[in-house]
Amino acid sequence: MIRSSWALPLLIAAASIVGLVAALTGDGWRDALSWAGLAVPVAATAWAMRVRRS
Amino acid sequence: MSRASVRAWYLVHKWTSLACTLFLLMLCVTGLPLIFHDEIDAALGEAPTMVGSGSSGEGPGLLPLDTMVAKALEARPGEVPLFMAFDNESPLLTVTTGPSPEAPADRMTIQLFNRSTGMPAGTAGEGGVMDVILQLHTDMFLGLFGMLFLGAMGLLFVVALVSGVVLYGPFMRKLDFGTLRVSRSRRLKWLDYHNLLGIVAFAWMLVVGSTGVINALATPILKIWQMNELAEMTRAYQGRAPLPPSRYGSLDRAMAEARRALPGNNPQFIAFPGGAFSSKHHYAVFFQGATPLTERLLTPALIDAETGTLTDARPMPWYTQALTLSQPLHFGDYGGLPLKLLWAALTLFTTVVLGSGVYLWLGRRRAPLDQRVREVESGGRLTPVPAE
Numbered sequence: 237m238i239r240s241s242w243a244l245p246l247l248i249a250a251a252s253i254v255g256l257v258a259a260l261t262g263d264g265w266r267d268a269l270s271w272a273g274l275a276v277p278v279a280a281t282a283w284a285m286r287v288r289r290s
Numbered sequence: 291m292s293r294a295s296v297r298a299w300y301l302v303h304k305w306t307s308l309a310c311t312l313f314l315l316m317l318c319v320t321g322l323p324l325i326f327h328d329e330i331d332a333a334l335g336e337a338p339t340m341v342g343s344g345s346s347g348e349g350p351g352l353l354p355l356d357t358m359v360a361k362a363l364e365a366r367p368g369e370v371p372l373f374m375a376f377d378n379e380s381p382l383l384t385v386t387t388g389p390s391p392e393a394p395a396d397r398m399t400i401q402l403f404n405r406s407t408g409m410p411a412g413t414a415g416e417g418g419v420m421d422v423i424l425q426l427h428t429d430m431f432l433g434l435f436g437m438l439f440l441g442a443m444g445l446l447f448v449v450a451l452v453s454g455v456v457l458y459g460p461f462m463r464k465l466d467f468g469t470l471r472v473s474r475s476r477r478l479k480w481l482d483y484h485n486l487l488g489i490v491a492f493a494w495m496l497v498v499g500s501t502g503v504i505n506a507l508a509t510p511i512l513k514i515w516q517m518n519e520l521a522e523m524t525r526a527y528q529g530r531a532p533l534p535p536s537r538y539g540s541l542d543r544a545m546a547e548a549r550r551a552l553p554g555n556n557p558q559f560i561a562f563p564g565g566a567f568s569s570k571h572h573y574a575v576f577f578q579g580a581t582p583l584t585e586r587l588l589t590p591a592l593i594d595a596e597t598g599t600l601t602d603a604r605p606m607p608w609y610t611q612a613l614t615l616s617q618p619l620h621f622g623d624y625g626g627l628p629l630k631l632l633w634a635a636l637t638l639f640t641t642v643v644l645g646s647g648v649y650l651w652l653g654r655r656r657a658p659l660d661q662r663v664r665e666v667e668s669g670g671r672l673t674p675v676p677a678e
Contacts, residue, residue, distance in 0.1 A: 241462040245455075245489045252493035255632075259625030260618060262582035267625045274632040277490035281639070284468030284486055 251276035303453035310446040346376035346556040391564025441506025501616035523602040532570035543598040548575035548591035
C-alpha cells in the first residue's frame, strides 16, 4: 500500500480539479475528460467499500 | 503534528461545522433537484423546445429585436423592458419586464418567445416547485440578507473543510487509505466514512462551496462594478436625469452598433437602462467570447439608449468574471448528464459527511476534550468515554 497518507488524496483532488475545469473549456472530449476526472472520487469510494471494509 | 495544534484544529473544525451544518444540509437537499432543473422542467412540460437558428445570431428568419420587445410589452401593458437574453442553439429569446427600470427581481416577469415565429412560449419563474426550491437555496425568501447569510455559512463550510483535511493527516497516520472499519462499533464506522468521503470529495466540495460564496456576493459585486468601471465608462452621463423609457430608441440599431464595436461575437443578453447591469442611460449589450474557452467571459458594449451610438466597450473586470465563472462551477450544468450525475453523487457524499459529522459530535460531546483529540490522533482507536 502507498505509505504516505497524502498520495492518494492528492491524486483524487487533482483528478477532481481536472474534471471540474475540463468541461468549462469546451465540449466533446473535454466533457469526457471531465466525467473521468470527477468519477475518480466516486470510484475511490466504491473501491474502498469493496476492498477496505473490515 | 503536536497535540496542541491538533486540539486547535479540532476546535476550529467542530465550531465552524456546527455553525453551518444545518444550513448546508438544507443546501444539499435543495441543491440536488436543482442540478437536474433542465430535465425536471422538461419532464413537467415547462421547458419549450424550439428548432431553428440561435436567437443570438443574425440569421435570416429571425425577427427584429424591437418587434420582440413590443410583443413582450403588449402582454404586460404599462411595464418597461429590463433584460433581453439570447440562446446560441435555438430561437428561444427571453424578455424580462417590470413596473419600473429599477424594479427588484421579485417584481420582474420573464417571458419566453420564439424569435423565428414571434410566438410566446410561456413565462419563467411562476412559483412552480422548482422556483420555490431555487429561492430557498439562494436566499431562503429573505432577499439580500438571506443571500449574504448563506454566503457566510458557505465561508464557514470552507473553513470546516480545510480544518477537516488538516485533521485527516494525524487521523490516518497509521491507517491505509480507504480504511472502513464497519464491524467494530457504529461510531468507528461513521468516523471512517466521515474521513473517507470527506477526503475524496474535498476538492469538489471546496470548489462548489467557494463558488457558492461568490454567487452569494453577486449583488455587492455588481454594485462595485457599477460604481467603478461602469461609472468610468459612462462618465459623460454623470448628473443627467435617468432616461425615461418613452425615449428608448431602437434596439436593433443599438445591436448593430454593438456588433460593429465587437465583431464576430454573439450577445448573451442586453441590460436595459436603470438595472444592476447597466447605467441609467445605456443599453448594455453583453457579448460572449468567441471561443469555448472565453465564451463565459463577457464584454459589455454600452450603447446610448436614446441615440444608438457607442459610448464604450470594455471587458469586465476580474471580480465580475470570477462571478460569471462561479455560476457553472456551482451549478454543474456545463458538461452534460454524466457530469450532473457525478454532481449528484458528490452532493450525496457531502450530505453523508455532514450527517456523520453531527452524529459523531452528538455521541461524545460530553467526553473531555482531551479524549476527543486523542481519538483523532489515534485514528479512532481510542474512543472517548462520556463523563458521567
